[in-house]
Amino acid sequence: MDALCAIVAEKGRAAHIPAPMVHLIWIRLRNLTARFLAALARGAQPTRPKRPAPKPQAAATTEPDTAQTHQPRRKRLTLxxxxxWLYRLLPETGFARFTLQHLLGDPTFAGLLQANPKLIRILxxxxxxxxxxLPTEPPFFPDQPPVTESRRHIIFGAPKPDAPEPVAPEPDAPQLAHPEFKKRPA
Structure with a gap:
């Protein structure tokens, strides 16, 4: 996380990202780091049952003061x-993306997320x-190999592994020869 914050701070201005946006991204990453570390320090906590949502109460209507001048509000900067979005904005963060993907395959990290589901919400x-x-629910089963598409057919020209077998023509069907291979009159 520290390296990701450093990349945002160093490369953000070079990528022509406005300074307030760089600052907002940096603050957001720092807050996520602090929340993650605080959740780790607390350890695994049992999940509490959800409380029913309170019924909305009718608010008393008040008339706005017409004497106040309406100043235009500045648009709030949001992420x-x-x-x-962060990876597309700063491609230099690719190492962090790879690291985050690698962490999900780690059995100890998957166990940590399974023991403390609040970490999933933070991350x-x-x-x-x-x-x-990010997987929606633990356990993540890191022992299973990832499903990847074979690229062998691109390199060696072999048929795709998922492609259906070619259907052999019926023996009764007439065979059409390619025009280049027809016999030429002598």
Whole structure:
């Protein structure tokens, strides 16, 4: 997390990101780090049952004071919410993305997340900002190999492993020859 904050601070201005946005990203990463470390220090806590939502009460209507002048409000600066926004904004954070993906495959980290589900809620904004899919519920089963598409067909020209077997033509069907291979009259 410290290295990610350092990259944001160093490369943010070089990538023509406005200084207030760089500062906001840096603060957000620092807050996530502090929340994560505090949750680790507290240790695993049992989940509490959810309380029912209170019924909304009717608010007393008051008339606004017309004597006040309405000053235009400045637009509040917010962070993007799209998938992988930080990684797309600063591609130099790719090492952190790889590290976060690698951590999910680590059995001890998966056990830590399973023991303390609040950590998942804390890490979700970071994983979303980096474009890493965080599993929705533990356990993560890190012993299973990841499912990857074989690239062998690209390199060696072999058929795709998922491609269906070619259907052999029926013996009754007439065979069409390619025009280049037809016999030429002599």
């Amino acid at each position: 993007p919410r799209s998938e992988a 979700t904004p970071l994983y979303n900002a980096m474009g890493v899919d």
